[in-house]
Ligand SMILES: Nc1ncnc2c1ncn2[C@@H]1O[C@H](COP(=O)(O)OP(=O)(O)OP(=O)(O)O)[C@@H](O)[C@H]1O
């Protein structure tokens with residue numbers, strides 16, 4: 180158990196700058212999710228925290244102690260590697276027990292710990308096997324087991340569930356959440372899975388090209404993205420971005436929109452004050468698919484609503500909802516409608532646009548307005 | 549369709565037959581000298597004297613082998629036969645192979661997993677050692693051996709072979725280790741293992757294929773070495789290659805082919821044995837790295 184403070188960490192490999200000033204202040208017991216596109220430096224940051232890569236400049240502070248120059252083994256960190264990194268010459272049992280043996284735990288305690296971890300990860304039958312005799316998902320669970328057998332200050336998980344089937348992944352996700360609630364160990368966890376990110380995190384850090392774009396609670400990041408990149412990255416299917424003009428309509432700033440040749444105005448929500456000052460300018464409207472639905476009568480009174488008839492281009496049923504593609508301002512927009520109410524491609528149906536959670540970005544910089 | 553198909557099979561079979569024929573001819577071509585050596589070594593001198601030099605033995609005896617091993621007078625040496633030279637070769641080869649292979653493994657381990665500033669330059673310079681011709685180091689090495697008082701001794705020869713061999717063994721191990729995933733060492737570090745423990749427990753157990761390659765390579769190089777053996781030895785520390793040469797050259801009177809052949813086989817036997825025992829791994833080890841665990 181420990182807090183973790185990453186202070187302006189830079190990391191370069193030769194001339195390539197990978198991490199360009201990472202600042203994170205992580206409290207004791209927090210569950211931090213790190214997301215970002217492939218190659219943005221997530222694994223590199225994990226390696227820097229663990230001490231497996233020397234930071235170029237900056238500091239890593241664990242438990243109020245500067246460990247920037249400490250050896251990995253002195254930092255008391257357990258990590259699940261993206262590539263598993265199981266010891267090929269040892270069987271599963273040995274793989275899990277190796278770290279415990281080095282730390283000179285008594286034999287009975289090692290036996291007990293390995294057993295407990297094996298049960299947790301459902302790998303008890305595999306204990307005698309070598310890594311080469313395991314499937315990808317089994318190897319990944321062994322890699323998890325090796326970390327979970329320890330009781331470190333900090334857990335680092337680099338995409339630990341990426342190779343599991345859907346059912347096992349959900350089970351393991353729950354196990355990790357329970358484990359965190361029980362142990363309260365600080366965790367930094369990399370994932371590409373939106374649901375994992377939203378369900379597990381106390382806070383999410385969104386990274387891009389070596390910078391942290393936003394660091395906040397899942398709801399903050401989802402509802403209040405700092406810029407267009409974060410907005411587009413979080414959420415699946417991703418947020419719709421529609422270029423549009425801010426106009427003065429009967430003394431009020433609104434958004435001019437045209438759907439299938441019909442012009443109309445969309446209200447700007449109360450909290451988006453900045454946009455009102457941009458009358459006459461073009462901005463990017465960000466609105467999530469679930470904000471554009473079939474008409475729900477009991478909500479129809481709200482001031483942030485607008486109904487519009489639009490022609491359906493494509494439908495993609497997902498089971499729970501049907502994703503429906505329409506065109507607004509000549510740009511494709513995804514809407515999420517009830518399967519029973521969804522029309523067929525070519526039909527025209529009425530959509531209800533809820534501007535309550537709409538956000539706006541600067542056209543040039545992509546920053547939030 | 550069927551006709552075409554059987555045609556193709558027919559041509560495939562002829563192709564194969566031609567291939568095997570060529571292989572067999574080449575194999576015979578290579579094996580004949582060995583067969584003649586072996587058969588001659590079991591003939592007695594009368595048989596050779598009155599028959600053809602190249603002939604199957606009409607008699608069969610171990611006489612020539614015994615002579616070569618422990619009875620022929622070689623130079624002015626008091627002990628007879630190749631035996632003392634053979635023992636010298638063992639005393640040179642075994643420690644030299646062991647030490648150079650261990651050093652190569654540790655070097656390769658450091659150069660692959662514990663890079664330091666300038667380690668690439670270090671490795672490049674080390675590679676020069678592989679391309680250095682033997683003759684080039686004769687004089688400087690003789691001076692060094694003289695200065696440290698190891699001229700003409702077995703430890704001096706061991707040292708020479710170790711120094712010269714480390715370049716090769718390092719190259720072998722380094723190239724093998726860079727193909728292993730670096731995360732293995734990282735994971736072991738987080739598990740709390742140090743430099744040597746990671747080497748012993750994680751890396752070395754994965755090194756069998758390349759160790760076989762390095763041992764075979766070093767063993768044949770050192771055992772078969774003649775130049776260092778002749779240049780840096782005294783009569784008391786000469787290896788078997790030098791002994792064989794002296795034996796063949798110093799025989800007075802008629803040439804005893806059977807003894808010479810037996811001696812040559814004795815000198816070649818250990819390398820042959822190493823190949824037979826470990827040759828399978830040798831081929832496998834050379835292609836290792838493409839096969840991940
Ligand atoms: N040892 C290294 N030498 C040079 N470049 C490296 C090294 N390790 C990583 N990189 C580069 O750093 C960048 C970030 O790599 P990193 O593995 O941190 O990405 P990531 O965010 O974890 O991506 P992914 O989601 O695909 O795992 C990549 O462009 C990669 O090529």
Ligand SMILES: [Mg+2]
Pocket residue numbers: 221222223261337
């Ligand atoms: Mg990664």
